[in-house]
Amino acid sequence: MADSQFRTRFFFPAWSWLKDYNQSKFKSDLLSALIVISLLVPQGMAYAMVAGLPPITGLYASILPMIIYAFIGGSLTLSIGPVALISIMTFATLTPFFEAGSPTYIQAACLLALLVGIISFVLGVLRFGFLIRLISHPVIKSFIIASAVLIAFSQVKYLLDVPLNADNIGEFVKSAWEYLPYTNINTLIFGVISILFLAYLPKILSSTRIKFLGSKAVFIIKALPLVLVFLSIGLVYFFHIDLYGIKTVGEIPSGFPPLTMPYWSWDLVIKLLPGAVMIAMVSFVESISIAQATAFQQRSELNSNQELIALGLANVGAGVTGAFPVTGSLSRTVVNADAGAKTPMSGVISSIFIVIVSLYFTGLFKQLPLAVLAATIIVSIWKLVDFKPFIKTWRYSKADGIAMWITFFGVLCLDISTGLIIGVVSTFILLLWRISRPHIAVIGLVSGTQHFRNINRHEVLTSQKLLSIRIDENLTFLNANNLKEFIISEVSKNPYLEHVVINCSSISNIDLSALETLEEMNAELKKLKIALHLSEVKGPVMDRLKCSNLLNELSGAIHLSHYQAVHNLDPTTYK
Structure with a gap:
């Protein structure tokens, strides 16, 4: 019975919430869907533009993917669909070809x-x-912040009505210098007003003036992007502001998303594969991070492998319905959760509304100014641009701080995919550097106890006959020579030394290179009439030692505890 329930949850996770679904949950999901749709319609069209695609594809990307995720995914409130970061990565992948x-x-x-x-x-x-x-995490944060800056820059061309290039900061500055004199002032003024509307009106409405509206106030504030959309459409329709050079979206085809396999060839697949791998990695990281945050708050289970499967099927759904890559949206997920969504049915309802819009109401949006969509993206994405994590990370860890700045400038100065690759590679290089420079300390006995601490940090008992050291890292080919050099340095300082005891409590693994280095140290110390001892050796490490000659050739012994080792070797000092 338990095995059957596990298989049901694995192949059809939606059963966990469908079996208890009721009218009360439906009402909550319906309300949250109405609020999310006010964000989804303008965002979907805007992000399609970021990807270099017709606005209708942004609506298509919000239909089947959300339905698929609702029944296969594990998060109760994750909103799947077009997002700015994946859209700009799509643009960067396709425009070279x-x-x-x-x-x-x-x-x-x-x-x-x-x-x-x-x-x-x-x-x-x-x-x-x-x-x-x-x-x-530092690389992910830096990548998102740098990408948000690039995405915002990519929308400036719609505010100025000039053909700016925002592949990287250098191209942006170069094209801005060239085309800035041709700015359409009317479009700029309209775009700035739209940004101020979206950025500051929510703060005004959040004041005591509309608190009497209760839960309705949340709906009004969240619906402001849609309100701006219809206001701007009204200005074009009734006052013909497009005659002043303010460009609009234009004709948008209506109808149900086309269900068809996209054209493909092996040559095309090979061209797109590197970008697809990068987008798959980033979309998973972004989606799972958002899903984990909401799952933690809701105390619900989340399986990363199941999320990969759900996200994969959602993207397949996008591919066969004339859309582009999708992932979890932070802004819409937060809105969905805050609006009271109880189950993924809210996403299904949102998809149904999008279908209705796609079938009957696309004609409303042909007079939508492009500057409004640009303002929507800039306001939503600029909230992610926060440099506090850089300062906090640098103070905590210089290595992580360096990785963050490398990623940030890599994304800004090169491009999104290359910047991320550089960030990941720099993380591994810095990790290897840290492993190759492990913390090694000479330790002594804390008086009145059987505990040992760093002699540079605590007042401890030591002996001229004994050198007690602790390495706080696994022993590998990367750091074994550092340990050897440390022991050589310490041995040279003490002519009365008879024993070297390595505390292995922090060593969980030892590779062949490190094992051979220990054998070399044992032989060298033996020539100096100094015995090498090991203490507190863990089981996996002992298994490796048994496969070597070190145990037979060890000049000293292996001790169960470090206190036992030093007490046996120098009972006068360590009573």
Whole structure:
């Protein structure tokens, strides 16, 4: 029975919430869906533009992927769909090969989503969810902040109505210098007003003036992007502000998303594969981070491998419905949770609303100013630009701080994918550097106890006959020579030394190179008539030692505890 329930949860996670679904939960999900849809419609179209695609594809990306995730994913409130970061990565992947917005570009975007989905699904089936741990939190934070800056820069062209290039900060500055004199002042004024509307009106409405509205106030504040959309459409329709050079979205085709496999060839797959791998990795990291945060608050279970599978199938759904890669959205997920969503049914309801919009109401948006969509993106994404983590990380760990700055400047000065790769590589290089320089301390006995501490930090008992050291790292080829050099240095300082005792309590693993280094040290010390001892050796390490000649050739002994070792070797000092 328990095994059957496990299989049901694994293959159809939605059963865990569907079996107890009721009218009360439906009402909560319906309300949250209405609030989320006010964000989703303008954001979906805006993020499609970021990806270099027609606005309607942003709506398509918000239908089938959300439905699939609702029944396969594990998070109760995660909102799957188009997001700024993945959109700009899509743009960066496709523009080297195709003209943005062209039919071949659109087909390639669908194929890219399909590839991302297949990669994520396969990794989930093979239980590679642990891969999220390969990217450190500081690198992820830096990557998101730098990407947010680039995304904001990419929207400036719609505010100025000039063709700016925002692939990296250098290209942006160069194109801004070239095209800034051709700025459309009317578009700029309209865009700035839109930004101020979205940035400051929520703060005003959050004051005591509308608190009497209770829960309705939340709905009003969250719906402000949609309010701005309809206000701007009204200005174009009734006052013809587009005659002043303010460009609009234009004709948007209506209809149900096309259910078809995107065109593909092996040559095209090979071209898109590196970008697909990067997008799959970033989308998983972003989605699982958001899902973990909400799962923790809701005390619900979350399986990273299951999330990979769900995210993979969601992207496959995007690929076969004329859309582009998707992932979890932080802003919409937070709104969804705050609005009281009880189950993933809120996402299904949101998808149904999007279908209705796609079928019957796309004509409303043809007179939507592009500057409004740009303002929507800039305001939502700029909240992520916070440099406090850089300062905090630098104070805590210089190595992590360096990795953050390398990632940040890599993304800004090169491009998003290359910057992330550089950040990940720098993390591993710094990790190897830390491992190669382990903390090694000479330790002594704390008087009246059987505990040993660093002689530079505590008042402890030591003996001229004994050198007690502790290495706080696994022994590998990276750091074994450091240990050897440390022992050589300490031995040279004490002509009366008879024993060297290595406290192995912090060593959980030892590789062949380190083992050979220990054998070399044992032989060298033996020539000096100094015995090498090991204490508090863990089981896995002892298993490795038994496979070597060290135990037979060891000039000293292996002791159960470090106190036992020093007490036996110098009972006068260590009573």
